[in-house]
Amino acid sequence: MNNTESIDWKEFFISGDDGIFTIEATKSGIDKNKLLFDGEDFTPYITRSELSNGINMFVPSQQLPKYALDNGNTITIGLDTQTVFYQPHSFYTGQNIQVLSSDRLNKDIALFICSMLKIQMKKFNWGGNGATLGRLYRTKIMLPINKSGQPDYVFMENYISRLRTIQSSNYVAFIKKHLKELGKAQKLSPLSELDWKPITISRIGSVLKGHDIYDAERVDGNMPYITSGSSNNGIGYFISNQNETIDSNVLSVNRNGAGVGKSYYHKYTALFGGDCRRIKLFDSHYKYAPYFISTEIEKQRKNFSYSRKLGTGRLKKLQIMLPVTSAGKPDYKYMDQYIKNIIIEKYNTYLQFLSK
Incomplete structure (x- = not known):
């Protein structure tokens, strides 16, 4: 270049x-x-x-x-x-x-x-x-x-064209690697044919508080700091601070602000601010099921607002609809494969687009 x-x-x-x-x-x-x-x-x-x-x-x-x-x-x-x-x-x-x-x-x-x-x-x-x-x-x-x-x-023109070629090549390699890890899409029953049940959050995970790091305290770095934002997977800053909220493989849920009730999954290590709560799922065997659960949490957003915050107590008692097994337990296996199928379909669509 x-x-x-x-x-x-x-x-x-x-x-x-x-x-x-x-x-x-x-x-x-x-x-x-x-x-x-x-x-x-x-x-x-x-x-x-x-x-x-x-x-x-x-x-x-x-x-x-x-x-x-x-x-x-x-x-x-x-x-x-x-x-x-x-x-x-x-x-x-x-x-x-x-x-x-x-x-x-x-x-x-x-x-x-x-x-x-x-x-x-x-x-x-x-x-x-x-x-x-x-x-x-x-x-x-x-x-x-x-x-x-x-x-x-x-x-x-040449600079950007060359940069795009390099980035596209890297992205194709990334997709192909992940498609190999994901395996083939599996045929699943439609969502409409599943058994669904209201599940209380405290039944599937621990709800943990965040800890604010104020402007004057934040030091630039590489650690994602999760706030109550409505975009960028909730990442407000990248910092080098440390505190007791450091965690990974957790869901975050905004407790306050315009994005109250928004939920994100963080497979990476991050710190969490005071205006969000994190959910540590008891069953951590499934890599993709948390994305499904995050979506179901967000469907409850309409029940919360500036004047009705989604704090620790309410989040523990919050009920979300999840597909369940014949034993009445959350069907993590189905949720996991459902998200895998979506990712596989999207990745293949991207590959087709990049090959044009």
Whole structure:
């Protein structure tokens, strides 16, 4: 791979007379409550979210006439969140999205430039210092240059293409290794034909408290620190602190916040904050059954809120529906193979996609 340290770099304005992009406010800017849902939902609806490439949902392409589709092969920047994403397809947006376009863009060049834009977006923040059009016009980014002193789009494209090739190769090797470990998918009875029974959490595992590590105490490191987040498997930070909550092969359940009731499985070693609880299953023989149980726990989320937290006492008494054996015990063997089958199917789908 060409080395980014072996080439010359130069500052360029993002936009304006000497800039590399044309910047415009979104053509749509539709509030979510004004979206129309008559038709097939194939068009991305982009918001200022940091997740899923900014895609909040998919909506029909036909919206009210005053809202125009934004063109694909562009880059979006969220005004307040400073999120930066490449959008390959035409899209609608929520409020406060800026759209960057250039005739030189393609997917690989855009991904390279997005990484440079994200570095500059760190200087903006919520409130009065957001990424407005005026500020973006005056912002510069560093880019590799060719012998003429202009952005070296060929280098950028080749760099990302090569990186993708390496990552794809590594991922294929990873999938094939895990498929070998998983074995073949097995035919199972449909969920609708199983016997189900409400099972109390305290019957299948120990419920343990977390321990807060506050901002001033946290030291950067490699240990996942599980908080009450709604994404990234609940990982809020990576730290080097140690305390009595260190554990692995456990379920976490958020006790508080917007993500109350969300549950994740952590096969890796981690620390756990005070706004989550962890469940240590009594039967630890099954590697994949915990993912099934986690999903069933999340189905109870509607019963909890900011004013009704899912603390230790409530979690111990919480009942979830699980498939059971003829003896009335949780059918861990079925749950384990059910999740295996899903993973095997997904991995094979990914391999087919990567082989195209």
